[in-house]
Amino acid sequence: MFDFIKSVIGIGKSAGLPATDADRATAADIATDLRRLEAISPDLAQRTIAYVLNGEHSSVLLQLEQQANAVQTALSSYAHTGNAATQAAVQKAALARSNVLKRQHGPQAVWMRRYFEVITAPQRGSRYGLYGHEGPSPMWLRAYLSYGSEQKPRADLNAVLNWRDPDDNATLFALDLLVLEKSSQYYFHNYDVASKFDFKNNLSTEKQAVMAAFAKYDRPSQATIIHILKQFDLIRDEYFHFIYQQYLLSTSKAVREAAQNALLASPPEALAASATQTLADGNPTARAQAAQLLPLVLGEAARPVLENHLAKETSKTVRKVIELGMGSAVVRDEATAAPRTLSADGADGYLAADGTEVLCPPLAAMPRPAPLPDSVKAGYLGLLDKAYAQWMKSYENQKARHDNATAEQRKNWTAPVQPKAVDPAIVDKYCALLATDSPIDEAEISKIGYYSVFAPYGVEAAAEPPFNSPDLTLWHLCRARAILAASSRNHIWLISNLMNGHGAIHGAIHARLTNGNDLRTLAALIQPGLEAKTLAVQALNAGISEDLPAEAVWPYLAAQFDVLDQALGQAAATDFREPPTLNALGLLRLFPKLPARYFNTVLTHALSTKKSLNAPARSLLLDIDGIEQRLVPFLSDSKQDVRSGVAQMLGAIGAKSSIEPLKTALGKEKSELVRAAILGALRRLDVDISSYVSPEILIKEAAAGLKGKKAKDIAWFPLDSLPALSWASGGTVPSDVPRWWIALAGKLAQPGGNTLFSLWLDELAPDSAEALGRHILGSFLRYDAAHCSEDEANAHAKAHAQARYDQYQGYAKRWNNEFYRSYTYEKAFADLRAEKLGIYLNNAHADRGILGLATRAEGTFAVQMVRTYMRDHYTRVAQVKAVTEYLSGNPSSAALQMLLSIARRHRTNSVQLLAQALVERIADERGWSTDELADRTIPTAGLDERGILDLEIGTRLYQAKLDAEDVLTLYNPDGKVVKALPQVSEGPDKESAAEAKKALSNAKKELKQVHEFQAKRLYEALCVGRRWQLAEWKRFLLEHPIVGRLVQRLIWLGLDAQGDLIGSFRPLEDLSLTDSSDKAVDPEAFVAIQLAHRSLLTAEQSEAWKQHLDDYKVEPLFNQLDRPVLASATGISIDDRAGHIIEAFKLRSAAQKLGYERAQAEDGGWFTQYIKPFGGIGINAVIEFTGSPLPEENRAVALVAAKFVRPRKGGRSSYGAQLALNDVPPVLLSEVWNDLHQIASAGSGFAEDWRNKVAW
Structure with a gap:
């Protein structure tokens, strides 16, 4: 062993490694990997290898950290040069590291810790991600699991933890790893830390250490630790008291919510006792927390406790919480006495918040096993044939590539193999399995073979055979899904696809959830058997397809109220990591009426300041009869956002009984935000609110406001160049008034304006309100869009172009890359110049509220400014949304038409959705549909019903008329055509001349905008087959001074009450109607009107109309008659131009x-x-x-x-x-x-x- 190590690292000391073949191989592989450090220093490489293998030279870690960039490059898995030898060395080292990771290492393999200390040394000081996490686990441990989890076999966590220093706490290390994994499942590649360590016992043993470590974590990680303690059922004894204190004392909402969720899983007796004690002797904040908790723990049994305490409670905040918790789940008092037929909420139905009962509809007969007809089998056979054709095509492409390759290229290739013909008998086997109720197991599936062919993923396949056949029932489709599930290990993914209708099988299932079949049917049929709540848990975790009708969903959810209770925080969230409250509020919209059991929870969210929750919660309350009696008391809430929201809801409900409470609240209200909301509510309730403002009041409010600290001037705004303003009643507006308005508007951040702003602007003379609007809108957009000058950009490019060029040439030598090789100095200069010019100098989004004061700017001016900004600066989505909201507050028809245009189409989806919501709100306020809104608000450019714009200059009357080309032509008082209005620079006619010029200029701009917007609208109406009632069509289109001219350039259809075609016609200049043969058409014979299209006319009719248009030299607004017709099509896509x-x-x-x-x-x-x-x-x-x-x-x-x-x-x-x-x-x-x-x-x-x- 000594000789081996000596040969590897060139030193004379033993590494102390056990003399096994695996350890020898590990030492060799580690040395191969780390020897790459010789590129920095041979000595550094030798000392590093020595440290890893025998623990010597630990100071080398500091040197590795100091030379982080060089070390990271040297040990990279990627070659940073095109040199073949270097690439080979990198591949060899990468293979060596991979070999190390593939081996199992025992509890004594401390050299593995040292190896990963070296690997992670360059990462020290990281601020983000896996290595930036501030927890007790060391970087070597995180790195080993991050690297090793990609290899097989999976690391033994207990063995790895044994590599730590003796003084380190293994439980804290493991807990920290679990916190990391829960923050991102990608860190350890689904290693599943929870299953690799005995958390329940170890966390119980190490309570003091865990609680001490808790304080060192950031707030999100603290919430995660609380979830972990709940996950292992440890919310008792010391942990219970510790988490209860976090619930009472933490300043983090995430921690408090996690603590509440965990406490609800604790023994209820202990929780009730603690909350009752806190209610009695805690501080006001703690008492409010306890009062919020008690109804969730005790239910109705909490009422006497809360009532007794309410009598002596002095804190308004605590009293509000108690009153909210004690509130009846039924809104109207008289409804509580109504007779009940349901014993409890559940599968049969539920008690609604308005006091009525909602019964679940009966289910249709459950589908049963049934043989599949030949037509369905033919569809499956078609799938098989299609798949085989694709396999053959792929084979032919691969073969051609293989045949055309050189011998050198083919050296490491495997020759493509032609796919074998598929036996069509497998279709019979597959269909037989769908038609029975026999168990589905791997043995049965293996007999089929190509079963995946019968489950195409594209949802479009659900509309094609065999999935569109009514003979393929829910029974068969659920069996098909069971076959798919038996072959998949990713059941979460499959359930998600099922709920969202992804894939042919799931899309076809969704298509059959009608006529008494709903999610209850599906839950009963899904195989292999799932828990009844599985679909509900999935719907709450990840959502459900919006294409499913509400009636297919809510009866199933009614049978799963216990799951919804968890999601809404009314019970311990045992099926969720944390309650998915937002998703739950979304699913409650699917119920016919809000269930009473959730009323108080929804009301609590509606009154919260968390906008993501209060908006959907408020919408759930608006349709409840009598809801105003529960809302009015909160007009005196301590939070202005709550008072404002309640006022808005009362206005939306239209409850006349709330008028006096609103007036009373307005008299006491100091917040301008709330005043605006109350005034808006009163206006919606048809109350005259003009008495609440006057020049005297506004001057006084401005003086007081500027002295106070409510709002400050916006530093960048050009107050010095504000236009001179006049009151509508006469007199000059003091400069402090618009100054105060602008400061306050910036703070309120309502770019669409509000009722208070509207009242203010009503007090100004109309031309002053317009001038103020122009100044504010122009100033906002110019400031936000400012860039550096051309000279500055050129200077920047000149200063840095040589460095950029030199850098890229270095890259070219290093990486042998064509892009960098061809990069020139001129290209560097151009790129740097463009980059500098692309930098925005300012950002006005924080002050977007001032746009609410610009809503009286002329519509044509506003549209032109906003359209240009959106075109040139569309990447500034936040500001684009602000100006979109601004358009909704501008009362002009031109601004509304542009808003409608954005709602129909916009390059940024979130902007389009905002515009759609704003249009729907405006239409709802006026009691119209969005189509009716678009028709009834088309600008006229000032033209009267004759198409004439009168322009008075003193006693002289000029007129602008639309000519045959739809261009405004100017006539003098003698009826002669003139090019322009006369110049009047002085005298009594000066003012009227200026007004006439302005009116003419605006009319030309508005005319152009109307032509553009309405042509697009009419073409869309053609495509979608929109129909107008005759009276509406005549009034808002035919008789419109501008659109009426466009209507005359189109062919129309007249329909009867059944929608059948009676005849076709074209309007003439005198507004009469003619057919293609120049015969008069009586419009009274029609009930509805629709645009004609070649597909809706016979060939003879189309030719006749084309001849008619040619005879009368009418240029069609768009092509209705010439394009070929696709009479019919099957499938889900048009692919005759593929390729x-x-x-x-x-x-x-x-x-x-x-x-x-x-x-x-x-x-x-x-x-x-x-x-x-x-x-x-x-x-x-x-x-x-x-x-x-x-x-x-x-x-x-x-x-x-x-x-x-x-x-x-x-x-x-x-x-x-x-x-x-x-x-x-x-x-x-x-x-x-x-x-x-x-x-x-x-x-x-x-x-x-x-x-x-x-x-x-």
């Missing part, structure tokens, strides 16, 4: 011209789709191609398919349920098919070997 090659930039140009936008990038920075949203029906058209990296390069790509997706709410626009083509509106289907063909025509055509020609 057509096109340059990436040509694809981008062609797609964008057709209204498609680039999808978000996926893994690796590649995107593979262009998307056109059709928000009116919630469908996105998707053009798929092989993909392009970002930033884009003009490479060759290939088209793949067109498809249609119903996006998930809150998800990416390309994610969601893919629709079968026969479920897509026929016009939309035909138009997207034409889009795909038009894009393909811009390329070079089909390539047989397209998969080999492009990267994807």
